[in-house]
Amino acid sequence: MADLTEIGIAEARDLLAKGEISSVDLTAAHSAATAAAQPLNAMVTETPELAKEMAAASDARRSQADGGEVGALEGIPLAIKDLFCTNGILTTAGSHILDGFKPAYESTITDKLWNAGAVMLGKTNLDEFAMGSSNETSYHGPVNNPWRVKGDDRNLVPGGSSGGSAAAVAGRFAMGATATDTGGSIRQPAAFTGTVGCKPTYGRCSRWGVVAFASSLDQAGPITRSVRDNAIMLGAMAGYDPKDSTSSQHDVPDFEAALTGDVRGLKIGVPKEYVLDGMPGEIEALWQQGIGWLKDAGAEIVDISLPHTKYALPAYYIIAPAEASSNLARYDGVRFGLRVEGKDLTEMYENTRAAGFGAEVRRRVLIGTYVLSAGYYDAYYLKAQKVRRLITQDFRDAYETVDAILTPSAPSAAFAIGEKSDDPISMYLNDVFTVPANLAGHPGISVPAGLSKEGLPLGLQVLAPAFDEETMYRIAGVLEAAAGFTAEPEKWWRSGS
Amino acid sequence: MSNLIEGATGQWEVVIGLEVHAQVTSQAKLFSGAATAFGAEANSQVSLVDAGMPGMLPVINEVAIEQAVRSGLGLNAKINTYSVFDRKNYFYADLPQGYQISQYLQPIVGEGVVTVNLEDGSSRDIGVERLHLEQDAGKSIHDRHPTKTYIDLNRSGVALMEIVSKPDMRSAEEAGAYVRKVRAILRYLGTCDGNMEEGSMRADVNVSVRHPGDDLGTRAEIKNVNSIRFMQQAIHYETTRQIDILEDGGTIAQETRLFDAQTGTTRPMRSKEEAHDYRYFPDPDLLPLEFSDEFVEAIRATLPELPDDKKQRYMADLGLSEHDAQVLLAERDIALFFEAVATGRDAKVAANWVQGDFFALLGRAELDVADSPISGDQLGGLIDLITDGTISGKIAKDVLEMMFESGQDAGVIVEEKGLKQVSDTGALEGEIDKVIAANGDKVAEFQGGKVKVLGWFVGQIMQATKGKANPQMVNQLVREKLKP
Numbered sequence: 001m002a003d004l005t006e007i008g009i010a011e012a013r014d015l016l017a018k019g020e021i022s023s024v025d026l027t028a029a030h031s032a033a034t035a036a037a038q039p040l041n042a043m044v045t046e047t048p049e050l051a052k053e054m055a056a057a058s059d060a061r062r063s064q065a066d067g068g069e070v071g072a073l074e075g076i077p078l079a080i081k082d083l084f085c086t087n088g089i090l091t092t093a094g095s096h097i098l099d100g101f102k103p104a105y106e107s108t109i110t111d112k113l114w115n116a117g118a119v120m121l122g123k124t125n126l127d128e129f130a131m132g133s134s135n136e137t138s139y140h141g142p143v144n145n146p147w148r149v150k151g152d153d154r155n156l157v158p159g160g161s162s163g164g165s166a167a168a169v170a171g172r173f174a175m176g177a178t179a180t181d182t183g184g185s186i187r188q189p190a191a192f193t194g195t196v197g198c199k200p201t202y203g204r205c206s207r208w209g210v211v212a213f214a215s216s217l218d219q220a221g222p223i224t225r226s227v228r229d230n231a232i233m234l235g236a237m238a239g240y241d242p243k244d245s246t247s248s249q250h251d252v253p254d255f256e257a258a259l260t261g262d263v264r265g266l267k268i269g270v271p272k273e274y275v276l277d278g279m280p281g282e283i284e285a286l287w288q289q290g291i292g293w294l295k296d297a298g299a300e301i302v303d304i305s306l307p308h309t310k311y312a313l314p315a316y317y318i319i320a321p322a323e324a325s326s327n328l329a330r331y332d333g334v335r336f337g338l339r340v341e342g343k344d345l346t347e348m349y350e351n352t353r354a355a356g357f358g359a360e361v362r363r364r365v366l367i368g369t370y371v372l373s374a375g376y377y378d379a380y381y382l383k384a385q386k387v388r389r390l391i392t393q394d395f396r397d398a399y400e401t402v403d404a405i406l407t408p409s410a411p412s413a414a415f416a417i418g419e420k421s422d423d424p425i426s427m428y429l430n431d432v433f434t435v436p437a438n439l440a441g442h443p444g445i446s447v448p449a450g451l452s453k454e455g456l457p458l459g460l461q462v463l464a465p466a467f468d469e470e471t472m473y474r475i476a477g478v479l480e481a482a483a484g485f486t487a488e489p490e491k492w493w494r495s496g497s
Numbered sequence: 498m499s500n501l502i503e504g505a506t507g508q509w510e511v512v513i514g515l516e517v518h519a520q521v522t523s524q525a526k527l528f529s530g531a532a533t534a535f536g537a538e539a540n541s542q543v544s545l546v547d548a549g550m551p552g553m554l555p556v557i558n559e560v561a562i563e564q565a566v567r568s569g570l571g572l573n574a575k576i577n578t579y580s581v582f583d584r585k586n587y588f589y590a591d592l593p594q595g596y597q598i599s600q601y602l603q604p605i606v607g608e609g610v611v612t613v614n615l616e617d618g619s620s621r622d623i624g625v626e627r628l629h630l631e632q633d634a635g636k637s638i639h640d641r642h643p644t645k646t647y648i649d650l651n652r653s654g655v656a657l658m659e660i661v662s663k664p665d666m667r668s669a670e671e672a673g674a675y676v677r678k679v680r681a682i683l684r685y686l687g688t689c690d691g692n693m694e695e696g697s698m699r700a701d702v703n704v705s706v707r708h709p710g711d712d713l714g715t716r717a718e719i720k721n722v723n724s725i726r727f728m729q730q731a732i733h734y735e736t737t738r739q740i741d742i743l744e745d746g747g748t749i750a751q752e753t754r755l756f757d758a759q760t761g762t763t764r765p766m767r768s769k770e771e772a773h774d775y776r777y778f779p780d781p782d783l784l785p786l787e788f789s790d791e792f793v794e795a796i797r798a799t800l801p802e803l804p805d806d807k808k809q810r811y812m813a814d815l816g817l818s819e820h821d822a823q824v825l826l827a828e829r830d831i832a833l834f835f836e837a838v839a840t841g842r843d844a845k846v847a848a849n850w851v852q853g854d855f856f857a858l859l860g861r862a863e864l865d866v867a868d869s870p871i872s873g874d875q876l877g878g879l880i881d882l883i884t885d886g887t888i889s890g891k892i893a894k895d896v897l898e899m900m901f902e903s904g905q906d907a908g909v910i911v912e913e914k915g916l917k918q919v920s921d922t923g924a925l926e927g928e929i930d931k932v933i934a935a936n937g938d939k940v941a942e943f944q945g946g947k948v949k950v951l952g953w954f955v956g957q958i959m960q961a962t963k964g965k966a967n968p969q970m971v972n973q974l975v976r977e978k979l980k981p
Contacts, residue, residue: 085552098551105545107552209552216781244554245783323781326584329595330549334648345590345646372586372776381778 004029005172009076009229012175016062016075023062023075026175027055027119030077033173034121039493040144042158042167044082045090046122051077054119061117071117072236079174081165082123083130084110084220085209093211094128094138094161097331097356099338107209108241109178109220116236121174124164128358129328130185130213133430135163136421137360145193145414146171146489149454153492156414156456159189159430165223166193170489176224176233180210182217183316184410184434187446190223191409191459194448194487196230196476197223199434201466202441203248204234206241212327214320215246217438227447227477231255234469250467258470259477264298266475269402273309274433276411283408283458286450290406290460293482294475302402306394311387312436317428318371318384319439324361325368331356363424392440399465404475407433409446409459433461443469447476448485457487500668501709504740510709511736513672513702514664514716517679518657519689520633520697521564527632527656528555528598535695539649547635547654549593554782557582561656562786564688565605565630566796568658571686571803572625572679574609576793582630582783586776591635591648599659601777604629605786611662611682612805613674614823623675624663633657652696658689664703664713669729676700676725677827681804685829699723704735706743714739715749719756719763731756735763807832815844824852830866837873842880850876854894858901870904879907892916892964920967922974925958928966929974932957943979951975 004026007015015021031048058075085091085103092098106114114120127137134157135143145158146167158167162179166189169177179186181199190197198221205220212218222233235255241247270291275284291301333339333352340351357365371380398405410430420427437444443466446459460479464472501508526533529546546553569576583601606628614620635653637646660679666672680698683689691698700722705714717735722728734756739749754763779785802810804826811822825848826832839847855876859869879897882888888896888911899910911917919925932954933940943950954975958966 091551093551101551103550103552105550207552208554211551212782214781243556245556246781322778326586326596326776326778329586329588330551330593332588332590332595334590335548335593336550346588349588369776372778374774374776377776377778 005033008225009073009175009232010226012076013074013232017070023055023058023077023119024052026075027051027077027121030121030173030175033171034079034168036494037168037171037173040146040167040171041141042125042143042164042171042173043079043122044092044094044125044140044164047089047120048122050089051119051121054114058117058119071115072232073113074117075119076117076175077119077121078113078233079121079124079165079168079177080110081126081162081178081180083126083180083211084178085211086110086120086123089123091123091211092139093130094126094140095331095356095358095361096139097338097352098336099356101337103209105209108206108243109210109237111209112239113178113236118236121168124162124168124174124177126164127161127185128361129211129324130161130180130182130218131324131360131364132160133184133188133427134415134417134420135160135189136417137358139358142417143167144417144493146491146493147193147414147456148489148492149456155417157192157417159192159410159414161185162189162197162223166190166195166197169193169195169223169225171491171493172488176222176229178220178237179223180213180218180220181434181438182213182219182320183438184431186221186223187434187444187459187461188410188430190446191448191461192414192457194457194485194489195223195225196227196445196447196480197221198230198234198445198469198472199437199443200234200238200469201248201443202438203246204238204250204252204443204467204469206239206244206247208241208243208247214323215327216323217316217320219438227445227473227480228256228259230445231259231473248467253470255469255473258473260474261478261481262298263294263475263478266299266404266471267302267402268294268299268475269302269304269398269405271304271306271309271398271405271407273306274407276432279408279411282452283411286458286460287406287408290449290479293479294406297478297482299475304398304402304405306391306398306436308387308390308394309436312391312439313428313432315384315387315391316431316435316439317367318380319388321364321368322372322381323368325365325372328357328361328365360424388439391436395436395440395442395463395465403464404471405463406475407461407463409433409461413452413454413456413458437463440466442466443472445472445476447479447483449479449483450485451487457485502736502740505744507708509706509736509740510667511732512664512705512707512713512716513666513668513732515662515666515672515675515703516701517660517662517676518699518701519568519660519679519683519691521561521630521656521658522688522690523558523560523564523656525558525560526654527558527561527630529654531654533655535692535697537651539647540651543650543653547593547650549595555598555780557783557786558656561630562605562788563796564656565628565658566788566793567686567800568660568683568688569606569609569628570793570797570800571682571688572606572609572611572628572660574625574628575607577603577605577607578788578790578793579603580605580629580786582780582786583777584780587773589634589637590646591637591650591653593635593650593653597632597634598780598783599631600629603785611675611678613671613678615670615674618819621671623665623671626661626663628658628660631657631659664705669732672702672732673725673729676728678804681827681829685801685803693723693725696723700728702728702731704732704739705749706736706739714743715751717749717752717754717763719754720766722756727756727758730761731763734761738763811844815839817844817848821848821852828866834866834869834873838877838880840877842877842884846880847877850880854897858898862901870902871900875900875906882907882911886918886920886967887911888916888918889964889968892918916965918967919962919965920970922970925962925966925971925974926978928958928961929954929971929978932961933978940979951979954979
């Protein structure tokens with residue numbers, strides 16, 4: 001039989017339905033590939049035994065179903081970002097402070113996936129509490145990008161914070177993976193790894209049981225190998241959850257059905273503010289290439305302005321840390337996870353949090369505490385919220401005239417591990433194209449569209465109005481087809497090099 | 498004004514503002530489905546949300562919203578159909594999330610007014626600044642172990658209404674009257690049980706002093722006072738302390754203080770260095786709370802008659818004195834009981850029975866009205882038997898005691914014990930004749946002009962009939978028979 005790790009979710013779904021493959025075999029192939037990929041450090045926890053059980057149960061359901069209903073992801077092995085709480089299975093959020101934490105509950109998203117028949121391969125590595133753009137802030141160490149510059153064996157970052165999920169999909173050891181995106185944590189790693197990553201509309205996917213970073217920005221979504229796979233997986237993840245007050249009651253459409261391949265007459269906005277000084281020429285060229293593909297497919301390109309774009313990143317780096325400083329207060333050593341004793345309660349807090357949080361998390365907790373403090377609140381937090389409203393209004397105004405927006409996903413290709421880790425500002429700039437959609441709560445997707453001169457994947461981003469993932473997917477599908485991106489990383493990690 | 502205090506440097510006025518924390522009567526907590534019963538085993542009523550577990554999210558309990566609106570209406574306050582939940586950030590071991598969800602800039606209820614009734618019969622209006630919803634914290638237990646602290650999270654997340662008054666009170670008496678009135682209103686509304694000893698109601702007391710006409714002085718906040726008596730003691734102590742400091746040329750520190758019930762004094766709770774910056778900001782896990790005017794009106798339509806309206810009605814329609822009205826409506830349970838007794842009967846008679854014999858029996862048994870072994874209808878039934886002449890008022894007092902012991906209806910007791918009044922002229926005449934025949938000397942006295950002897954005769958008959966004779970009838974018959 002052909003290598004089962006080389007097929008996508010849609011193809012596997014058909015082969016499983018025809019009985020040509022079993023979930024047990026499909027899962028075994030991915031579990032083996034996962035085990036073989038340890039040099040990438042993409043997984044925090046591997047669950048091959050559980051995967052085997054779930055796969056067998058799936059095959060049993062399918063054989064009993066007798067042609068009846070099976071789940072949308074029946075038998076499909078997935079990796080889960082270690083930010084999603086999984087019942088009885090270590091959940092670390094990439095942090096030392098959650099040492100040994102095994103939740104007694106299952107996040108709504110993973111619960112929905114298992115109900116849709118999916119199989120869990122394990123938990124993926126990530127930046128600590130999803131704070132990072134390179135997966136270097138994880139307590140479990142950095143994830144190595146499956147991609148390398150040809151002829152150069154230096155390890156590159158996979159992007160972040162969903163670096164482990166992106167690497168698992170790009171490295172062909174998970175068919176798909178859950179991820180979360182607060183400022184670009186799905187789309188940027190997808191761009192860096194040649195995968196498809198979608199951040200849906202805020203409220204599409206329940207946040208219940210997902211370790212919170214910045215509640216008003218966090219949104220879960222899928223990373224997959226193709227746009228179709230992505231649409232299938234999001235369909236299983238999305239939906240109203242009464243346990244999340246910010247969850248949307250919008251109906252979940254059939255996202256896959258939106259992939260008509262027809263974008264004729266659609267108006268695609270190209271925002272002038274996304275042209276950055278010093279942006280690599282190949283990013284600019286890729287963008288122009290994308291514009292050309294959509295034109296050729298019959299879409300109309302419209303130059304637009306999103307005037308407040310330049311304030312997005314500063315506003316984001318006030319709002320996200322502010323919320324994080326409060327969200328992370330519960331990690332205090334009192335009830336779960338790490339505790340480092342002290343002579344009194346205050347010292348226990350100090351010792352625990354000093355030992356439990358890494359440098360980036362500490363930096364953001366400090367920034368967040370500062371911007372919420374008496375005397376600074378109005379100048380920072382309140383002003384950032386005003387900027388956020390203006391940015392949202394920019395998008396609303398734009399969507400009066402265009403159906404979607406096309407931009408690059410990230411200002412560069414993957415960079416080397418350690419290259420930016422001492423320079424937070426340069427690191428934060430990675431999210432310059434992705435952050436605005438988080439502030440507005442709008443959906444966005446990154447599609448692999450080409451390779452850099454060095455042979456590294458580059459992505460294009462499609463943004464769409466709130467709850468219009470269908471248009472977003474339709475355009476993404478056309479870009480994907482036009483780009484014909486078939487490149488794969490060489491599996492250097494298997495040869496032990 | 499009698500509230501002013503004479504000091505060495507002139508007259509002083511105390512200014513008091515109260516923050517009353519009232520636990521919302523609800524089966525579930527403010528943002529989780531966990532139960533709220535008092536006295537449950539430690540940590541047995543804790544959901545994942547209340548314990549601040551990773552990834553857990555709050556979902557507002559609609560009952561709590563209704564109760565807050567209801568309370569706001571009862572306090573004659575403005576209802577804000579748009580309000581916002583904020584996080585109040587601070588670290589403590591019994592605060593699992595590391596923040597309390599509260600309402601800071603945009604509370605669910607705005608300004609209102611409470612009319613308090615003072616002992617001298619006067620009343621005063623005290624302004625309400627706002628009412629907001631917030632979560633309670635858990636409980637730290639320090640006295641079970643020499644070095645360890647135990648945490649009970651049963652209260653963590655319980656819904657509280659914080660009712661903030663304006664600094665409108667000028668004496669401990671007014672403060673006490675205010676708390677009693679707020680408690681009565683909430684009890685009438687069924688939005689808080691008002692049990693201070695169980696912690697479902699407690700107050701933070703802000704006290705400052707000034708010379709009349711001056712600007713407000715610096716205040717001290719006395720935290721978590723859990724009885725009206727303690728609150729008044731604390732105000733007295735704090736007033737004296739502050740006047741002494743100011744008259745000695747000192748200044749008052751704006752600080753949080755604790756009341757020590759053992760010594761009747763207050764002492765500083767936190768030092769300035771630890772003064773909290775709570776870093777309030779809107780809780781991003783919760784959308785702003787919005788509801789329609791129709792929602793408010795639907796709640797308004799179900800409001801019960803509240804104390805001030807009741808007082809009006811008791812005096813105007815039922816003809817009760819202000820004092821009687823005040824006593825009978827001070828507690829909702831008493832008012833309900835009284836109204837059951839008074840319905841279809843003479844309200845003044847009903848008021849007398851409730852406040853007199855019935856209260857005496859309750860007091861002796863150390864029971865609240867709610868635990869009374871007899872209902873208002875039953876007491877009304879007893880009054881009916883007096884009214885229709887079945888029993889005398891004197892017998893009725895005995896019957897009430899028996900009712901209280903057995904819980905039986907008056908009619909049943911009267912029947913079983915044969916206590917019916919004898920109004921049969923024939924039977925009474927026989928008894929009277931016997932007495933007259935045996936007491937010729939008394940007869941002579943009466944006929945000689947000693948009219949008082951009549952009472953002696955009636956007494957004899959009543960005794961002979963074991964009190965069952967109809968006294969009026971006996972009186973009349975004896976008078977006729979003694980006529981020369």
